[in-house]
Amino acid sequence: MKIVFYGAGNMASAIFEGIISSSLLNSHNIYLTNRSSEGQLQDFQQKLDINYSYDDDELLTDADYVFLATKPYDFDALSERIKDKIQPGNHFVSIMAGVPINQIKNKLQMQNPIARIMPNTNAQVQQSVTGITFSDTFDAGHKAELFKILNSFGTALEVEEEKLHQVTAITGSGPAFLYYMYEQYIKAAIHMGLDKEHVDAAVRNLIIGTGHMLEASELDIEQLRENITSKGGTTKAGLDALKKYPVEDIFTDCLEQAIKRSKELSE
Numbered sequence: 001m002k003i004v005f006y007g008a009g010n011m012a013s014a015i016f017e018g019i020i021s022s023s024l025l026n027s028h029n030i031y032l033t034n035r036s037s038e039g040q041l042q043d044f045q046q047k048l049d050i051n052y053s054y055d056d057d058e059l060l061t062d063a064d065y066v067f068l069a070t071k072p073y074d075f076d077a078l079s080e081r082i083k084d085k086i087q088p089g090n091h092f093v094s095i096m097a098g099v100p101i102n103q104i105k106n107k108l109q110m111q112n113p114i115a116r117i118m119p120n121t122n123a124q125v126q127q128s129v130t131g132i133t134f135s136d137t138f139d140a141g142h143k144a145e146l147f148k149i150l151n152s153f154g155t156a157l158e159v160e161e162e163k164l165h166q167v168t169a170i171t172g173s174g175p176a177f178l179y180y181m182y183e184q185y186i187k188a189a190i191h192m193g194l195d196k197e198h199v200d201a202a203v204r205n206l207i208i209g210t211g212h213m214l215e216a217s218e219l220d221i222e223q224l225r226e227n228i229t230s231k232g233g234t235t236k237a238g239l240d241a242l243k244k245y246p247v248e249d250i251f252t253d254c255l256e257q258a259i260k261r262s263k264e265l266s267e
């Protein structure tokens with residue numbers, strides 16, 4: 001199998017590093033290209049023993065899956081670059097937020113199968129939660145094969161194309177929203193008199209341990225929280241302070257704004 005990545009930035013590299021770590025494919029099956037940052041491609045070649053090229057004929061010939069991994073606003077330039085070189089066997093996999101299948105088809109001027117996926121950067125540690133939707137030209141055999149690839153860097157769920165806006169906000173951008181919360185928690189913790197290195201290390205381990213608990217426990221999140229909350233204790237005092245703020249409203253606004261932006265990108 002041959003997989004090509006047009007774009008080797010933050011999200012694409014999380015995906016190909018995740019695929020390689022999973023041992024699903026040999027790194028020689030994967031080809032990278034980008035606009036002009038050759039130094040980055042050389043670094044990946046050295047680190048991962050992966051191929052790279054700027055020759056689109058070489059890249060697209062015999063390519064089974066072609067990942068479109070540029071920013072949405074760079075897709076016009078990418079389309080111009082490859083539209084005359086597309087091969088009948090190329091199956092396209094777009095990771096671009098907001099760009100609809102129809103637009104991809106029109107810009108590339110082709111009828112090849114297209115899947116849109118919405119992964120997240122946890123792909124790098126094989127923990128992406130990925131939403132996927134297919135054009136009706138994508139056959140069952142290739143769908144199953146692509147699911148295998150997606151499952152090598154996390155879990156994948158098929159959704160209607162229109163629902164990808166919600167997936168983009170909730171799990172695509174989701175890691176950034178959680179990181180931002182952790183940043184605020186660390187800032188607040190530093191004000192409590194411990195030194196920064198200690199707080200950084202302790203909170204990192206707190207987050208990792210809490211994630212492992214979510215993975216290992218059969219209890220729901222609410223019950224896990226209640227198990228920590230003693231009557232008249234410290235946790236209750238802290239939670240009572242937290243509940244004075246409209247935390248759910250804050251996240252509702254955050255997700256609504258991200259969904260709105262995803263919809264704007266699709267217009």
Ligand SMILES: NC(=O)C1=CN([C@@H]2O[C@H](COP(=O)(O)OP(=O)(O)OC[C@H]3O[C@@H](n4cnc5c(N)ncnc54)[C@H](OP(=O)(O)O)[C@@H]3O)[C@@H](O)[C@H]2O)C=CC1
Pocket residue numbers: 006007008009010011012033034035036037038069070071072074077078081095096097118119120121172173
């Ligand atoms: N970051 C994330 O967490 C997520 C991102 N996405 C989507 O992934 C896409 C990429 O985002 P991200 O990885 O963060 O972006 P980056 O800026 O990190 O990477 C963009 C890549 O696109 C390349 N590129 C730009 N123009 C071209 C071109 N004409 N031909 C080939 N390659 C080109 C750039 O090359 P060069 O360096 O040479 O300019 C770079 O390698 C976006 O569309 C985003 O919506 C989806 C889910 C999560």
Ligand SMILES: O=C(O)[C@@H]1CCC=N1
Pocket residue numbers: 097168172173
């Ligand atoms: O910020 C963005 O637009 C992309 C899509 C999801 C995560 N990053």
